Amino acid sequence: MFSGIVEEAAKVVKLEKDKENLHITMECSFVNELKIDQSIAHNGVCLTVVDINNQQYTVTAIKETLEKTNLGNLEIGSKVNLERSTKLDGRLDGHMVQGHVDQTAVCTKVEEADGSWYFTFEYDPSKDDYFTVEKGSVSVNGVSLTVVNSKDHSFQVAIIPFTYEMTNFHQIKPGTVVNIEFDILGKYIAKIVKQQLGKA
Numbered sequence: 001m002f003s004g005i006v007e008e009a010a011k012v013v014k015l016e017k018d019k020e021n022l023h024i025t026m027e028c029s030f031v032n033e034l035k036i037d038q039s040i041a042h043n044g045v046c047l048t049v050v051d052i053n054n055q056q057y058t059v060t061a062i063k064e065t066l067e068k069t070n071l072g073n074l075e076i077g078s079k080v081n082l083e084r085s086t087k088l089d090g091r092l093d094g095h096m097v098q099g100h101v102d103q104t105a106v107c108t109k110v111e112e113a114d115g116s117w118y119f120t121f122e123y124d125p126s127k128d129d130y131f132t133v134e135k136g137s138v139s140v141n142g143v144s145l146t147v148v149n150s151k152d153h154s155f156q157v158a159i160i161p162f163t164y165e166m167t168n169f170h171q172i173k174p175g176t177v178v179n180i181e182f183d184i185l186g187k188y189i190a191k192i193v194k195q196q197l198g199k200a
């Protein structure tokens with residue numbers, strides 16, 4: 001379980017294809033605190049540490065993950081938002097994030113708003129029957145955010161300077177593909193409603 005509070009935007013230093021899998025090696029400041037088999041969210045995708053070497057560690061994304069997320073678009077030097085799992089004795093500053101990306105979305109607009117930024121994202125609502133709600137929660141590349149201007153197939157988020165600089169949001173521009181995880185409560189409600197309509 002994660003909170004959507006990104007610890008670091010770390011750099012990809014190596015990408016290695018292995019059949020349908022992709023081994024991703026990252027360089028980050030807290031490698032010495034990691035251990036093999038630990039779960040870390042990468043752009044919101046929960047992946048397991050499989051190797052540690054000095055200031056670098058490696059995770060593996062399988063075919064299913066590469067097809068449903070933006071991890072297959074990574075290049076050497078790409079910045080990836082990292083978050084270790086939430087501690088039970090800590091405060092939950094964001095919202096409950098599972099690290100299970102629902103689908104990708106595309107940035108369609110970035111607007112500067114006198115010190116902050118509005119990012120607009122479009123997604124396919126027919127894929128999972130999930131949706132956003134005004135002032136609800138959504139995770140974009142693993143960042144816990146509040147939805148503004150929610151529509152049937154798009155939504156906006158407002159980004160403060162700290163988030164813009166400390167995450168990979170400063171690299172997102174129109175056309176960039178991001179990972180989104182809809183609010184877990186909303187997903188349960190959507191499924192219940194769909195089941196009830198099916199029985200009617």
